[in-house]
Amino acid sequence: MPAEAEQPLQEKKSSQQATASVGEGTIKEKVQRRSFISWLAVAWVAFAAATGGFFTMILRIFFPNVLFEPPQSFKIGPPDEYEIGLVDIRWQAKFGTWIIRDSEGIYALSTVCTHLGCTPNWLENESKFKCPCHGSGFRRSGINFEGPAPRPLERYRIVMADDGQILIDKSKKFQYEKGQWSDPEAFLVV
Amino acid sequence: MEPFKNFIDVLTQPTLMLTLAMFTFPFFFPMNDWFDKWNRRLRLNLLWTKAGLIAVIIGLTLFFVVGVQDAEFRLIMLKPDNVPIVGLIFLVYFFMWVSMKQASDNDKLLSTGEKPNEYHDPDEKVLVWPDLVYVEFISLILCMCLLLVWSIGLDAPLEEPANPAATPNPSKAPWYFLGLQEMLVYFDPWLAGVVFPTIIIFGLMAIPYLDKNPEGSGYYQFKNRRLAISIYMFGWIILWVLLIIIGTFLRGPNWNFFGPFEYWDIHKLEPLTNINLSEIIYIKLFNTGLPSNILVREIFGFIVVFGYFLVFPPLLAKTVLKRIYLQLGNFGYGVFVFLLLCMLSLPIKMYLRWIFNLKYLIAIPEYFFNI
Ligand code: FES
Numbered sequence: 001m002p003a004e005a006e007q008p009l010q011e012k013k014s015s016q017q018a019t020a021s022v023g024e025g026t027i028k029e030k031v032q033r034r035s036f037i038s039w040l041a042v043a044w045v046a047f048a049a050a051t052g053g054f055f056t057m058i059l060r061i062f063f064p065n066v067l068f069e070p071p072q073s074f075k076i077g078p079p080d081e082y083e084i085g086l087v088d089i090r091w092q093a094k095f096g097t098w099i100i101r102d103s104e105g106i107y108a109l110s111t112v113c114t115h116l117g118c119t120p121n122w123l124e125n126e127s128k129f130k131c132p133c134h135g136s137g138f139r140r141s142g143i144n145f146e147g148p149a150p151r152p153l154e155r156y157r158i159v160m161a162d163d164g165q166i167l168i169d170k171s172k173k174f175q176y177e178k179g180q181w182s183d184p185e186a187f188l189v190v
Numbered sequence: 191m192e193p194f195k196n197f198i199d200v201l202t203q204p205t206l207m208l209t210l211a212m213f214t215f216p217f218f219f220p221m222n223d224w225f226d227k228w229n230r231r232l233r234l235n236l237l238w239t240k241a242g243l244i245a246v247i248i249g250l251t252l253f254f255v256v257g258v259q260d261a262e263f264r265l266i267m268l269k270p271d272n273v274p275i276v277g278l279i280f281l282v283y284f285f286m287w288v289s290m291k292q293a294s295d296n297d298k299l300l301s302t303g304e305k306p307n308e309y310h311d312p313d314e315k316v317l318v319w320p321d322l323v324y325v326e327f328i329s330l331i332l333c334m335c336l337l338l339v340w341s342i343g344l345d346a347p348l349e350e351p352a353n354p355a356a357t358p359n360p361s362k363a364p365w366y367f368l369g370l371q372e373m374l375v376y377f378d379p380w381l382a383g384v385v386f387p388t389i390i391i392f393g394l395m396a397i398p399y400l401d402k403n404p405e406g407s408g409y410y411q412f413k414n415r416r417l418a419i420s421i422y423m424f425g426w427i428i429l430w431v432l433l434i435i436i437g438t439f440l441r442g443p444n445w446n447f448f449g450p451f452e453y454w455d456i457h458k459l460e461p462l463t464n465i466n467l468s469e470i471i472y473i474k475l476f477n478t479g480l481p482s483n484i485l486v487r488e489i490f491g492f493i494v495v496f497g498y499f500l501v502f503p504p505l506l507a508k509t510v511l512k513r514i515y516l517q518l519g520n521f522g523y524g525v526f527v528f529l530l531l532c533m534l535s536l537p538i539k540m541y542l543r544w545i546f547n548l549k550y551l552i553a554i555p556e557y558f559f560n561i
Pocket of ligand 1: 113116117118132135136147148149374
């Protein structure tokens, strides 16, 4: 087999042909057409099975056995735990929410930058949220004022629960640019 | 040393550095006779000679050797993430030199009516095995050695497990995406993250269809292809490599700019209050509030953006790009000029931000449409 395979090359060398000489006459027909086709079928089936199995396993990834997702609504204690004029970052890690209390009431800001979704940092001295990814800045109220963020941070639904605790519900969002911040549930008057 | 460091810190302010780079660029890659005259008069063509190569490499090395003495710069420069970028600076210049050197040699030959160097290349062919495979094998071994030494010498820049609630400050994309990240500072995510990368990829794919100039096929040369080469080099060197370098060395906490020798102060305060075009016009100029109708509010932005893409193509076709227009015809020219204008919109948007604090020309956050 190797000797035969090299044959065309030697031919080419001796005849000093410039063009490649692969084509009719260089490879002898050794495999029968019929068996070739059935082998081809086997190969295709094997290939399809392997690919199918592979993609099934990939699909499986999208349905994990356990989901570590914090609940969408949670209680954060009574209002007097929150000092007036402070940005509370206690719930940032667990629930992705900042609780801010001003002289009139309390509101819950989403910690997701409206630009591309990084988590900004609260800078107490500068009194702003500053995103480390592309430098967007938000005021304490959540209004965007610097960098590329196109709109203010979103606020979550905030209400009083029956037991005197504040209840945050992340499944309902209020967007400033749609005029939703004036909704009574976007702001807890205390 | 201090004055030198201060000088570099001032010089590398991105505003200044980008301006300098953009305005000196055509002198290095002259795209018409006037720039070519100055290129020779200022002896900038020496850059592509052996002496130029040695001088630039020594200069760069000196800069980094001096720089590494500085505690602040050392932190940035020797961070395992950033070491390859130092290498990239050398490599980009080196490979630019390799091709530009041959190009300028050939330009000289061609201008005296001779054939380019490559014309005299021997015609004889080599075999894949053993000639090519052998060379590949050797390079494989060398690369392995390099990677081994590298991985032993520099620890992989791994961090603690990702935590969605804590984004590292600054958060830098992988180095090859730093250009995109820089773009994201000036554009809305769907533009800078989706539309522009797509345009870049398709634009690169379109080059062989747009640039049908047979001149220089098979050999390096600059003179007869100067517009093509300089447009490409502008996008590549200024808008990609330079942005990677800026992102690597000059972006610090809170995505603020820091000079290479400047302390990364988290509390560095930079007034960056940005406003949209509609606010500039209605509130600052007309002293009225923003109209509630979105279209009325953003009409000026639409005028500017559509004007940019509608006025410039015919204007350029009549003036600077006349030759290209005649060569490419309506459709080809349209594609070409659209790509060109998209490319130029990045520096334009940067300057608008730096000079007017302009955030978006068209800002419709209601429908996630901002330009
Ligand atoms: S993700 Fe916050 S500025 Fe880009």
